[in-house]
Amino acid sequence: MSDDPSPQNLNSRLEYKQNFDASSYLREFYSKYDNDPAMHVVLTLLPNVVRRLPVGGRLLDVGSGPTVHVAMCFRKTAQNIYLSDYSDDSRKELFHWLLSYRYWPAEKFDWSSITKFIAEREGESDKWDRIENETRKKIKGILPCNVLKPHVIPIKNKKFDIVTTFFCLEAACNTVQEYRTAVKNVTSLIEPGGNFVMGGLLQQSWYKTGGKCYKCLYLTEEILIDVLKQCDILIENRKDFFYYDHQGIFLCVGCKK
Template identity: 30%
Template sequence: MGGRVKGDVLIDIGSGPTIYQFLSACEFFKEIVATDYIDQNLEELNKWLKKEPGAFDWCPVVKYVCELEGDREKWTEKKEKLRERVKQFLKCYMIQSQTLDPISFPQADCLLSTYCLELAANLPTFQQSLKNLNGLLKPGGYVVLVTALKGNYYMVGDQRFSLLFLTQEEVEAALEKAGFIKEKSEVILHHYSRANTDNDGVLYFVGRKTK
């Protein structure tokens, strides 16, 4: 996430109950806004940030990210920095024009979304969600999207959830139509166990909102 993608406010769309996506971002943004449409996910995030009993232990992941960044020993410092950076937990409604209604605040410098938007019911809904998110970002701001390609399902334990089958071309066309200019796009042919998901690769997209 580093380098030129930085600023004051980052909004994460569909945070889930996880923090891994913030571990590098907290070095480049002063404020992180976590959002999700499931209350339990936001509650789990809040539990970790407040160091409450029973919170998931993210220490191994934090140490691994610090090692990738070149200094494994700073993992304790990074945990506290992240706790300081995450300022808000908000419900998001991606299929509504007022995505974070009724909350309003200045437009963000960056929108981040990892493995979220491909849960849309169909391609028009996926396209409309991207258009709705456009309003959260300031002109010239960055969008960073990580999405599974050509998948039909994923598993959480014994629960099976549907994925929208998306190609790279469909995702990039939807982003362009929503007002985002591509700066970098890369497909990683990463395969998970077919017992967990059947997607065929992951798209990493970095773009900017048109001015």
């Protein structure tokens, strides 16, 4: 593509940690449910995915960024929800949201477009205004995370019934080997018989947010499926595995052996 940025103009994951602007990211991608094609695919499919999963247990969202739409979709399924991100600014935004921006009213982000869309997908359009508070009651922690470390989050020996991650792992990794390591580390947090829900980008080498371009691992479906197999995610049986790909945006759900 002629408008692709040159390699020297791509920012690294270290620069992401230092310079990521959570407020700009939310305004750019989440002011309206259809602002971003990738997010629109996830929001359209996720409520249906949630219905397939058992009710109860603990959920960890890895690489939440400053967003809570995943937690919103799982609020009726998971008993306890933990959010996590590599970026300090993202975790600060999550903390402000959790406290309803009580001390930071000028920073409040309006999630109503997203909650209305989720409520519509759930078949309860008239209950959109309850979603944020219902979700807040389920949040039990906002944690730092690093998917390239064996201990992804600073809680040792804790397993989760559901682990989710969206548009995170390919952005965190520079090589296929790093991607294998990241998926292995993240899936190690899942209880045997628990579920792994992941969304991401295929065949992209960069992404843009806040006016800046960042490196992204060029991921193929073949690499993705191979890595999931190596990490003991059951993919052979349609009962255990769901996979959807639309114009380079994928969503998959698999059961951990």
